[in-house]
Amino acid sequence: MNQVRMPGVLIALAASVALIGCGKEEPKAAAPAAASAAPAPEEVIVRIGHVAPLTGPIAHLGKDNENGARLAVDDANAQKITIDGKLVKFELLGEDDQADPKTGTVVAQKLVDAKVAGVVGHLNSGTTIPASSIYNQAGLPQISPSATNPKYTQQGFNTAFRVMANDVQQGSVVGTYAAKDMGAKTIAIIDDRTAYGQGLADEVEKAAKANGATVVAREFTNDKAIDFKAILTKIKATNPDVIFLGGMDAVGGPMLKQMKELGITAQFTTGDGGCSPELIKLAGEASEGVICTQAGLPADKLPNGQKFLADFTSKYGQIQIYSPYSYDAVMVLIDAMKRANSVDPVKYLPEVGKTSYDGVTGKIEFDEKGDIKNGAITVFEIKDGKLVTLKSEGGAMAAAAAPATEAKQ
Template structure:
């Protein structure tokens, strides 16, 4: 899934057939194409590319073919802002991205100043849409919604047990862990360990020793699959069998490659599996024909482009503010992840989280697909 050949901040890809400049609409997708979160960057890129290909094949947006730029922010806020400025100077109108909340939030200010609509498939930190900006939208849910589901599950199924809350100190990871902690505390379950770790670390033996000493029964981790996988592997190596619970930041098969067999039994909050949505059938077939599994945020990214297309056509304009007005009007958009409508903040109006458990299937592979568990 990695695409390490993309080394520039933004690579213009001619996904549309040659056409006069006035008949082109510039769109961009931005995410971590390189670095430890490149698996998620690939999901965003794959989803947007397929949507653009399908829309262009059907005539584009109001007769304009989409020309797509791909930007690599490497999960770095400064690089994300630089990339946003590059898109602005290139005349990009619409942006799908970023992946990390810590990148989406500062980049959104550049997009707002430049009159660009930003729709993220993956950034869940509430601050992204809570600032009263006209241009910020997402196709995913929020950490306060996701944390409420996780905290409720912990307080119900691990009542009286010893819980550790660990996060990666990022706006996403700490935000999600704190929302989960808040909900479970309100429901009477208090953590025995609360700890922050640094992203990019390889040795978590000190953390694992602390968890073992506290005799924890379950660890809640707010963060991404790289750190989550390493923590699980090192927990198992040190004989700690407690399960981990985490959020949408681990929804990639690479999680299991990092964690190893100990990934089995991991709990995870994420939206309903979009691959099973009847509206996604044709798109899923196209991905599979290219040997791409449209897991996790792939279809959320595809849906982002669908929404932008429908909003522009209803607005009869590619002006960012006019598109945003349509998106916040309560209109229902038909997408591969189901019907989507927005509130005045730019958040989706439907609840979007369920609990999964990673299990070994008949093929011997550990996956979350089809393994929803009751609350």
């Protein structure tokens, strides 16, 4: 029996070594491609990493992000950018982190190993934060297009940036808007107990209170729930003017329908996670009149934005939420490389912090922590099944978008 057992252990170990061995051949095969810079006629390949969940419940958002980044890479290649006298060809290295923090770190390490020049991602705060310390150690600039947890940039890493207003910035705009512009006296707040929903809802609560509104109900659900009648019934009893949801479109859609069934007439508002065509699709008629916000300026009002909209929709179909931001994130990295005249992360990293770039989501500048400076927030209303701009708050180019307010009528 022992004779059988011991060799078995060895086989298992040998097998595991072999498995690990398999992986090592790949980077080797890829290495000549990167090294080919010297003999080839003045062309270098620069790889940019992109990470988002491509499997799981929010895979549709992950794919959207990746498409945004892919479009940016294609556009940049079309421009035939030369850096340090060499023609640069950009390549996107897309990875799937499954929205799982553990996989997030492995994938981050994989990008570091593959010697990417910079990283765009991840999508969720839960994977962005643990991955950020790996990028920080490797000195790789990381720009998240969608992680809004304030903690991401509060870790003191000089490599962590985001092109999206964080929860604090966005929440205070929404809360103020509800209390002031919409004149809400009473507000009910629901969040989905994710890092995003909770963070946003807390800020909305603070801002609404500061502007004189009373929070009459604070309810909770989860991001996988489809039945909200119990909490909505409870909210109905408190009869609020406004209901705010900190959560994603998949929660908001059915929630709106159930509100209608229960005869709740309060004004429904939500943040960027629910401010998508998907919400209109899921809620149907019940989405009429919903007020929601997105970080950045409305893409269709910006010169670059219109081109982006047209290109993206013709190539990949409808935009979900964050693809304009992942597009901008890639462009910010490339812009910094151009200014530093180098694709070496060590050299161009300081330039990322000094960015001043007119992106498809507005002007992008970073503060000392890496958060977007004076990030613009745009308020939308859903009318006739479309997102219509109501107004824009903040943002260096807010004045340029001023005509947007008139577009309301």
